[in-house]
Amino acid sequence: MIIITKVVPPVTLLWFVPSLAGAAEINQANTAWILTSTALVLFMTIPGLSLFYAGLVRSKNVLSVLMQCFVITCLVSVLWLAGVYSLAFGEGGSWPALVGGFSKVFLSGVGTDSVTGDIPETVFFMFQMTFAIITPALIVGGFAERMKFSAMIWFSVLWLIGVYAPVCHWVWGGGWLAERGFLDFAGGSVVHINAGVAALVTALVLGRRRGFPGTAMPPHNLTMTVAGAGMLWVGWFGFNAGSALAANGSAGMAMLVTHIGAASGALVWMFIEWARFGKPSVLGIVTGMVAGLGTITPASGFVGPIGALAIGSVAGAACFVATQVIKRVLKIDDSLDVFPVHGIGGIIGTFLTGVFVAGSLGGAGLPDGVTIGDQLLTQLTGIGATLLWSGLFSFVALKLIDATLGLRVTPDEETQGLDVVLHEETGYNM
Secondary structure, eight states: OOOOSSSSOHHHHHHHOHHHHTOOSOOHHHHHHHHHHHHHHHHIIIIIIHHHHHHHSOGGGHHHHHHHHHHHHHHHHHHIIIIIHHHHHOSOOSSTTTOOOSTTGGGTTOOTTOEETTEEHHHHHHHHHHHHHHHHHHHHHHHTTTBOHHHHHHHHHHHIIIIIHHHHHHHHSSOHHHHTTOOOSSOIIIIIIHHHHHHHHHHHHHOOOTTTTTSOOOOSOHHHHHHHHHHHHHHHHHHHHGGGSSSSHHHHHHHHHHHHHHHHHHHHHHHHHHHHHSSOOHHHHHHHHHHHHHHHGGGTTTOOHHHHHHHHHHHHHHHHHHHHIIIIISOOOOTTOHIIIIIHHHHHHHHHHHHHTSGGGTSOOOOTTOOHHHHHHHHHHHHHHHHHHHHHHHHHHHHHHHHHTOSBOOHHHHHHOHHHHHHSOOSOOO
């Protein structure tokens, strides 16, 4: 069983508990693990998510997706240094419950001897930066094949500053949700709900791709998608187990439950699809894997193997149904299923964390006096706040960009494909 002293994410503990934040000695084992985890999480975006998404679009748009993921990686890295890190984790702001201050702009005052907990602050900065990179990159799947490159850049900038930084601060930077005891170990709300609802809003504001849903738009290269999916699975160990910020039992359990969540999500999705359509698909099993990974993420440091098996299995079934409803019933063109997989998965995982954290179910246990009902109410509060903030800000940002730059390429440009129209290149020369 995992033992924790407070039901708040480890990041919050390390940053705001004075005895830890002021630790003078660097733990080399923990530092080595977080350095490794940082590389693994960056590997999830470049090349993991990039290849996963690129294989799912049509061949005329493969480079556009790769380019979007690549430029988001570069852009977020610079913005994180310039001030977004400070907004998420800095101190001294006017509204500390809502957003951090400007004490860490351009890493002011941070040197090689600066520590967060018992690891160098530069390592903590880099680790958290990789989370900030992959979150807006996930949103790419909601508007793939139809958004202007310039509009994508401006939306990513505004969204990172206006949505990611505040929500990250609420949960991991000592903000109001952390104070309420909200549980999100590695990003159920900060990453998956946040990106999922933004992708849904973007898909609604942009409108459907030409021909959707009447024209079939199958993935052009499933081999590429499966390769990317495998990279995501491996990289996710850094994502979740690295969030312990230590090489300890909590990290080990987080890695274990991450793997079980992914495997169970993939299998359940595959068997449901097999029963419904007569054949199991490669696309289905890798999508179920991603659903399982996204859903176990908020719970990964708080639940045991039984909780992971249950959460992953629910994810495989629920996210499968959600994709069918979004695409076939509501006919919303969330191109690469960001909301039904990441958004719904994040909601389910964040909620079920409040159930399977119970010690009687193999979890870390709740503090004295806190019931499962109390914790579920807190979880629902965090879910609702993230949905509302991300949805409203995304809508306003999109409308602002549409009124100035325009969001969408022309119908003729969309037909021709974004690779040639926006980049004057093609992914394949045959």
